[in-house]
Amino acid sequence: MAEHYTSFSRDDTRWLLQRVTAVFLVGVLAFHFMLLHFVHHAYEITLAGTTARMSQPGYFITMVSFLIAGTFHGVNGVYNALVNQGIEGTPRTIVKYGLIIVSLLLIAQGIRVAWAMTGGQLI
């Protein structure tokens, strides 16, 4: 049982970035759940409340960082799992660029949404 279970090879930048984003995500994800379930109940969320939060620069930056870090960490995790499954050659290249495009779209849409949520009240 001497294995160290991980889907990554350790000398890899992706491995390191997975961990760096993980450390950041621990804090923001816990914060997000606390805020939107225990401080504000999920069923009471309204756009007015969301706008009040999102139009604070600190909160806005935190959420957009959360979006970017979460997307990177999640998609990188999926990619590494597939590489670990032995995906190679053309399929690997297709998956790689497919995932990159999907991530960029998610981030772009997330920022667009975050911006709409500020109701033009940021800055």
Added chain:
Amino acid sequence: MPADRVGWHTVDSSQTTILAGSNPEVHMSQSYDRGLVENFGRWTEFSAGMWAWVFHKFTGWVLIGYLFTHIAVLSTAIEGASMYNGTLQGLEALLIVRFMEVGLLAVAVFHILNGVRLLFVDLGLGLDAQDKSFYASLILTGAIAVASIPTFLGGAF
């Protein structure tokens, strides 16, 4: 199956300490062939470490899947308040969604706790307590999920 993939890692000297105490068969620079973990047909043979790995994968995939759904739902904000409020409140009014949220919390809590555990393992800390810390993650996840049920289901009935 290439040999280096079968045992997940050819155990090098920096990794032999990990859980090695519990397996006298494993020595320096020796790889331990336990078959492909994705072969779930072998689940009865899984060790705690393999369960931890499988759960971590599963919860990670659920979270990234949720993130895509989440942004899609939140996108209603672009259409304005009545759309956003109506969508979120409509979803929250469904009992099934409430239960799925409890499930999502459990998934997130496990991924966080086990993830933190993995980070410590990567730093070489707590290597002798990997089984215990995994079980602790599981128990804590269960406890937090159960404790959050009243809050999550509040107003749903």
